[in-house]
Amino acid sequence: MSGAKKRTRATTGGKGPKQGAPAAAAGGRNATADGGTAGRAPGTGLAAxxxxxxxAGYVLLLVLGAVVAIAGGLVQAAWFPGGLLLALAGAGGLFYGGARALGRTGGVLAPGAGWLVTVILLSDSRPEGDFLFGASPGTYVFLVGGIALAVICATGAQMRANGAQAARLGG
Known part of the structure; x- marks a missing residue:
């Protein structure tokens, strides 16, 4: 018996590789005998x-992202600077809530995409001269701040999904 067959039988309990099992299950990196990956529960990977x-949750979050963008666009210009802070707090709350509700990065990406597409469509000037966002510093802070909040929430959701622990420097 060759060395590869001995190792395979030793890792699978002497039964040899399963028919139709993926190559990783027969001794690949981070593989377990049942075909799953080490340290990951079944169905929780990216390919779940x-x-x-x-x-339905993703679609709901996409629509809520568009609604928050419209409401934020109206509020941020009406009550400056309090309206700007309220609009950014609403967007940040939606992004963080989506990440916590779905437990995945997609919980941030869906409302973030709805928010960004809506803000871009509302900032486009029309032939009639109508537009919702004026060229003011508050508008740019709303646009860049919303994008930054989405990136921060997506990064935090990714770190939670990977099981990253809080770290203390110097201790």
């Missing part, structure tokens, strides 16, 4: 199947 409830 989408359930109808999760798809």
């Amino acid at each position: 199947p989408l359930s109808p409830g999760r798809v």
